Structure formats: C-alpha cells, structure tokens
Amino acid sequence: MFQFLGKKVLWGSMIVVGAILIMFLLVHAIPGSPWANYSTNPRAQQNRDIDATVQRLLNARFGLDLPLWRQFTRYLIADFDNQGNLICGAICGNLGPSIQQHGRTVQDIVFGAPIGETFWQSLFGYSIRLVFFAVLIVIGLGLPIGIVSALRSSSRVAHAISVFLALLISIPNFVLGLLAIIILASWLHWIPVLPNWDDPSHWLVPAFVLALVPMAGLARVVRTSMLNVIKEDYIRTARSKGLTKQRITLDHILRNALVPIITYFGPILMEIFVGLFVVEGLYSFPGMGREYWQAVLNLDYPMILGLTLVYAVGMVSINVVNQVICESLDPRVRAVSQGEAP
Amino acid sequence: MKRQISLSKGMGRKTVWLSFAVMIMFAAVALTAPWISPHDPYQFDMKHTDLPPVWVQSTVIHGSSEYILGTDIYGRDILSRLIYGARTSFLLIMLAVPLAALLGTIVGLVSGYFGGWVDRIFMAITETIQSLPGIMVVVALILIFRAAFTPTWAHGLLTLVICFIAIAWVSLARLVRMGVLQVKSMLFIEAAVSLGATPWRSIFRHILPNISHLVLVWIINNIPAVILLEALLGYIGVGLTSATGGGEFTVVSWGGLFYSGRYTIASNPMLLVIPALCVLIISMSFILLADALNERFRA
Numbered sequence: 001m002f003q004f005l006g007k008k009v010l011w012g013s014m015i016v017v018g019a020i021l022i023m024f025l026l027v028h029a030i031p032g033s034p035w036a037n038y039s040t041n042p043r044a045q046q047n048r049d050i051d052a053t054v055q056r057l058l059n060a061r062f063g064l065d066l067p068l069w070r071q072f073t074r075y076l077i078a079d080f081d082n083q084g085n086l087i088c089g090a091i092c093g094n095l096g097p098s099i100q101q102h103g104r105t106v107q108d109i110v111f112g113a114p115i116g117e118t119f120w121q122s123l124f125g126y127s128i129r130l131v132f133f134a135v136l137i138v139i140g141l142g143l144p145i146g147i148v149s150a151l152r153s154s155s156r157v158a159h160a161i162s163v164f165l166a167l168l169i170s171i172p173n174f175v176l177g178l179l180a181i182i183i184l185a186s187w188l189h190w191i192p193v194l195p196n197w198d199d200p201s202h203w204l205v206p207a208f209v210l211a212l213v214p215m216a217g218l219a220r221v222v223r224t225s226m227l228n229v230i231k232e233d234y235i236r237t238a239r240s241k242g243l244t245k246q247r248i249t250l251d252h253i254l255r256n257a258l259v260p261i262i263t264y265f266g267p268i269l270m271e272i273f274v275g276l277f278v279v280e281g282l283y284s285f286p287g288m289g290r291e292y293w294q295a296v297l298n299l300d301y302p303m304i305l306g307l308t309l310v311y312a313v314g315m316v317s318i319n320v321v322n323q324v325i326c327e328s329l330d331p332r333v334r335a336v337s338q339g340e341a342p
Numbered sequence: 343m344k345r346q347i348s349l350s351k352g353m354g355r356k357t358v359w360l361s362f363a364v365m366i367m368f369a370a371v372a373l374t375a376p377w378i379s380p381h382d383p384y385q386f387d388m389k390h391t392d393l394p395p396v397w398v399q400s401t402v403i404h405g406s407s408e409y410i411l412g413t414d415i416y417g418r419d420i421l422s423r424l425i426y427g428a429r430t431s432f433l434l435i436m437l438a439v440p441l442a443a444l445l446g447t448i449v450g451l452v453s454g455y456f457g458g459w460v461d462r463i464f465m466a467i468t469e470t471i472q473s474l475p476g477i478m479v480v481v482a483l484i485l486i487f488r489a490a491f492t493p494t495w496a497h498g499l500l501t502l503v504i505c506f507i508a509i510a511w512v513s514l515a516r517l518v519r520m521g522v523l524q525v526k527s528m529l530f531i532e533a534a535v536s537l538g539a540t541p542w543r544s545i546f547r548h549i550l551p552n553i554s555h556l557v558l559v560w561i562i563n564n565i566p567a568v569i570l571l572e573a574l575l576g577y578i579g580v581g582l583t584s585a586t587g588g589g590e591f592t593v594v595s596w597g598g599l600f601y602s603g604r605y606t607i608a609s610n611p612m613l614l615v616i617p618a619l620c621v622l623i624i625s626m627s628f629i630l631l632a633d634a635l636n637e638r639f640r641a
Binding site: 014015016018019022023026027029030031032162163166167169170171172174175178179182186224270273274277278281292296304308311312315316319 | 466467469470471472473474475476477478479481482483485486489566570573574577578600607608611614615618621622624625626629630633636
C-alpha cells in the first residue's frame with residue numbers, strides 16, 4: 001500500500017511539475033511584460049509607459065532579468081537573492097511575491113484569510129465552498145434523473161429527459177448565467193443583482209449555473225452504465241428468482257454500474273473547476289477563477305504559476321483518489337492496473 | 343426486452359434524421375453565405391444602430407423589416423453576421439476536429455500498441471495537459487499568436503484551430519489507448535502477428551477498424567465543444583471577434599456576436615439569445631446524433 005501510494009505521489013508530482021513548466025513557457029512567450037503589457041494596457045501600445053530605469057529595477061526585483069531556466073528553478077526550487085541568502089521556492093510552499101498586488105505573496109492572496117475572518121473567507125475557501133455546493137447539486141439531481149431514465153428507458157419520460165439533458169449540455173454556461181441574472185434578478189427580483197456572499201441563499205444561482213452541465217453529464221453516464229448492466233444475464237436471474245424490484249435496482253444494478261459512474265467524477269470535478277473561471281467572472285464572485293483571469297491578462301507570472309500549481313495538484317489528487325476508489329470497488333480494475341504502467 | 347430495443351431504435355432514427363437535417367442546413371448556410379446574407383456583415387450604418395429584432399414593436403423602440411434580427415451598436419446587420427458566423431464555425435469544425443482526431447488517434451495507437459517507455463512518456467504528456475486549466479492555455483496561446491500573426495481572417499481561424507487541437511487531442515489519445523489495450527489482448531491480433539504481420543499492418547489493418555467507432559463518436563461529441571469554445575472565447579473578448587473592429591482578428595463569428603451582446607444586455611438581450619439559440623440547436627443535433635450512434639454500437 002505504501003509502495004503504491006509512494007509511486008502515485010512521485011508520478012503525480014512529476015505531472016504537476018510538467019504542468020507548471022508548460023504554463024511557465026506559455027506565459028513567458030506572451031509578448032509584453034507585466035509593466036508594459038500590450039494585451040491589456042492600451043497605454044503600453046503607444047509606448048507611454050513606465051520609464052526604462054524603473055522597469056529595469058522592477059525586473060531585477062522580481063528576477064525577470066535572469067535567463068528563463070534560472071527563473072524557473074528560482075520559482076520551483078530555490079535561488080540566491082542579492083545578499084546571498086538562499087530563498088526557497090515552490091517546493092517549500094513559497095509561491096513568490098505577486099507582481100500586480102504589491103507587497104503580498106501569492107500563497108497569502110490565495111490561502112490567506114482577510115483580517116478577522118476564517119480560512120473559508122480566503123479566495124481558495126470561497127472557490128472550494130462553491131465547488132462543494134455544485135457537487136452536491138450534481139449528485140442530488142444527476143443520480144436520480146439518471147436512475148429514473150434508465151429504469152423506464154422506453155417511456156416518454158425517459159425520452160423527454162434525454163432530450164432535456166442534451167439541451168442542458170449544449171447551452172454555453174455563460175449564457176445560462178447571464179440569462180439567470182436577467183430573468184431572476186432584473187425581471188423577477190428574486191435575487192439581488194449584487195449578491196452578498198455572506199448570505200448562503202445568494203450562492204444558489206452560481207452553484208446551479210456551475211452544476212447544470214456536469215449534472216446532465218452525470219445523468220447520462222448513470223443512464224448508460226445502468227442500461228449496460230440491465231442487459232446482463234444475472235439481472236434476468238435475479239428477476240426470475242423473484243427478488244423485489246427495489247432490491248434488484250439497489251443491490252444488483254446500481255452496485256455493478258457504480259465503477260463507470262465513480263470514474264466519471266474526475267471529469268465532473270474538472271468541468272466544475274473550469275466552469276469556475278466563467279461563473280466567478282460573471283457573478284464577480286471573490287474566488288480563484290476570477291483571480292486567474294486577472295493574472296493572465298495582467299501577466300502576473302507568479303500568480304499564474306501559483307494558481308496553476310493549485311489547480312494541477314487538485315486535478316492530480318482527484319485522479320489518484322478516483323483510481324484508488326475504483327480499484328477497491330472492482331477487483332478487475334486492480335488486476336489491469338497492476339499489469340501496466342500507471 | 344426486445345420491444346424496448348426496437349422502440350429506442352425508432353426514436354434514434356427520428357433524432358438522427360433531425361440532426362442530419364440541421365447539419366445540412368448549417369452547411370448550406372455556411373457555404374452560400376455571400377449570396378443569402380441580406381447585408382454586408384462589416385458595413386457600419388450609423389443611422390440604424392441598436393435596432394431590436396423586427397417582432398419587437400413597442401412605442402419606444404421598434405424593429406425595421408430591413409434588419410430582420412436587428413443591428414448591433416455599430417449598425418451592422420445581425421442576420422448577416424449570424425450567417426457569416428456560421429461560415430466561420432463550419433470551417434473551424436471541418437479543420438480543427440479532424441486534425442485533433444488524427445493526432446489523438448495516432449498517439450493513442452502508438453502508445454497502446456508499443457507500450458513500455460513510449461507509452462509512459464505519452465501518458466505523462468497527456469496527463470500533464472489534462473491537469474492544466476484548458477481555457478487558460480487557450481487564452482495564453484491566443485495572446486501569443488495574436489502578436490505573431492497579422493490580424494487577418496485566415497490567421498484568426500488558424501489560431502483557434504491550433505488552440506483547439508492543443509487541448510483536445512489528449513482525451514482521444516487516452517480513449518484510443520484504452521481501446522487498443524482491449525483489442526490487443528484478443529486472439530485475432532495474436533494470430534495476425536504470428537502469421538507475420540508487421541506492427542504497422544496489425545495496427546492499421548486489425549486494430550484501427552475495431553476502435554474506429556470510438557474515434558467517430560469522439561469526433562461528433564467534440565464538434566459542439568469547438569463551437570462552445572469559440573463562443574466562450576468570443577464572449578470573453580480574446581477570441582476571433584471583430585466586435586470592436588480594433589486590433590482584434592477581423593473574423594465575423596458567433597463568439598463576436600456574444601461579445602457585442604454583452605454590451606447591449608440591458609437594452610437588447612436578443613443579441614445574446616439569438617446566437618445562443620444557434621449554438622444550442624447545432625450542438626444539440628450533434629449530441630443527439632452521438633447518442634444514437636452510441637446506442638447502435640452498444641446494441
């Protein structure tokens with residue numbers, strides 16, 4: 001078990017480092033610098049910018065005058081500053097100073113709570129809570145809808161459900177979010193246009209907008225994998241033995257259909273995390289996703305890399321947990337994965 | 343049990359015909375755009391700005407029959423922009439999805455068939471790309487290409503094609519790899535190999551036909567993904583939009599319509615609803631088609 005976990009952790013950290021490296025190369029390939037950023041700053045396009053001396057000083061302050069490979073090792077592992085002190089990088093949990101938000105480090109911005117508040121009021125805390133609500137909605141709606149449409153697979157209800165689910169998947173979620181604002185807030189006045197995030201009822205709309213597309217996906221997966229199981233011979237046997245319908249559904253069908261469903265939770269969480277970038281921007285929700293946009297558009301390198309790190313660690317750990325659960329549920333999966341590369 | 347299957351097949355056929363009808367109409371509109379669009383999509387008309395669609399006839403604002411779906415803040419005809427936008431989406435679909443499918447299939451086949459170190463390296467690469475936030479990678483790529491290319495129609499299109507390929511091929515590569523692993527352990531592959539089939543022959547002759555349905559369903563499922571990606575990027579304002587007419591790529595696209603709709607959301611939400619409906623109808627027809635195909639392959 002420990003060997004297994006050790007292997008997974010090693011593999012996972014390799015993936016995370018690779019992800020940071022790709023993002024590092026990409027953001028450094030974007031033309032412009034944080035002080036003369038051509039993509040967002042119209043003044044910079046006309047060269048009415050911070051003057052050259054100040055730029056040089058700023059570059060030296062944030063290490064942007066070093067060669068690229070040294071910037072990367074400085075960020076990831078460690079480097080000496082001007083006084084010759086060794087400053088440890090991301091592997092010690094030091095994500096570096098943010099360029100745009102002066103005087104604060106990235107880990108402080110992302111994980112640090114405002115004065116007098118708890119951890120849950122930090123950017124990360126806000127995002128995680130929103131994701132948690134969204135996952136609750138996904139499971140609470142997606143599972144029953146999928147089960148109903150599988151058990152009555154030829155009825156009108158099931159056809160209506162499957163068309164409805166296809167409809168949900170095809171709506172771009174920013175349109176859904178905007179329409180929710182227009183209809184619920186400005187026509188019906190059910191929710192305020194400017195939500196107060198301390199009030200849990202105001203979280204409902206963003207959580208629903210975030211959850212609807214993955215919910216439709218989950219319901220479709222539940223339906224397919226249950227239909228696959230229903231065809232099997234052992235279900236016919238169970239029926240002919242005279243077991244109750246409830247017993248067959250819960251014990252025989254649902255339990256056997258569980259592995260594909262649980263595997264699908266990885267993509268669901270990914271989709272929700274990607275949705276955060278859109279939904280947080282729409283509702284000006286104080287979370288990580290909005291900060292990520294700001295960081296990319298303002299070329300705040302340490303901020304981008306820090307948020308990428310958080311994101312990649314999240315994705316990799318979701319994958320590992322997923323694999324462990326599936327292997328403990330289904331011995332066949334275990335046999336396959338032990339025979340091959342991770 | 344039998345009755346269920348035949349019923350669901352009948353339903354499948356109806357949705358398949360519907361989807362095909364939508365696709366043919368979409369392709370026809372895209373191909374004949376210059377002839378059927380009533381106005382020039384780039385033409386500014388400052389006398390008719392911000393018109394609502396023709397069916398809105400209140401005392402304050404009323405649409406004109408000349409501009410059926412209304413105009414945007416520069417007075418450009420929405421219907422024409424919609425038609426030309428269909429053309430952009432159509433070209434994107436025809437270029438981006440098959441190329442991404444090609445790359446993903448080749449990597450998946452090689453990785454699954456040869457195994458060992460090749461497999462490990464490819465899987466590390468795909469997992470790395472999957473653990474990055476895709477939309478941010480795309481935005482970064484667009485910011486890079488936008489500076490490298492001149493802002494022309496072809497370059498804007500090419501950028502989005504590259505961006506889509508860069509993030510989409512990984513999921514197919516993993517899918518194909520799993521399929522290859524399943525097929526590879528079957529007896530007929532062993533037979534082919536023992537009869538002296540070279541790796542290339544056994545891959546393309548024996549394995550590929552057995553996993554081609556995976557690729558097909560993936561392609562159909564990812565066509566909506568391209569349209570949604572373009573719409574999202576356009577909405578954010580880093581896409582191919584020509585909404586501002588400034589230094590952006592000058593491509594008329596549905597994403598650009600969303601971008602203009604964003605600014606008139608209070609006065610004229612139709613500008614947002616109309617392209618959303620187009621995206622909705624097209625993606626839905628593809629998703630229903632993929633469902634029907636899936637059901638066929640499962641039965």
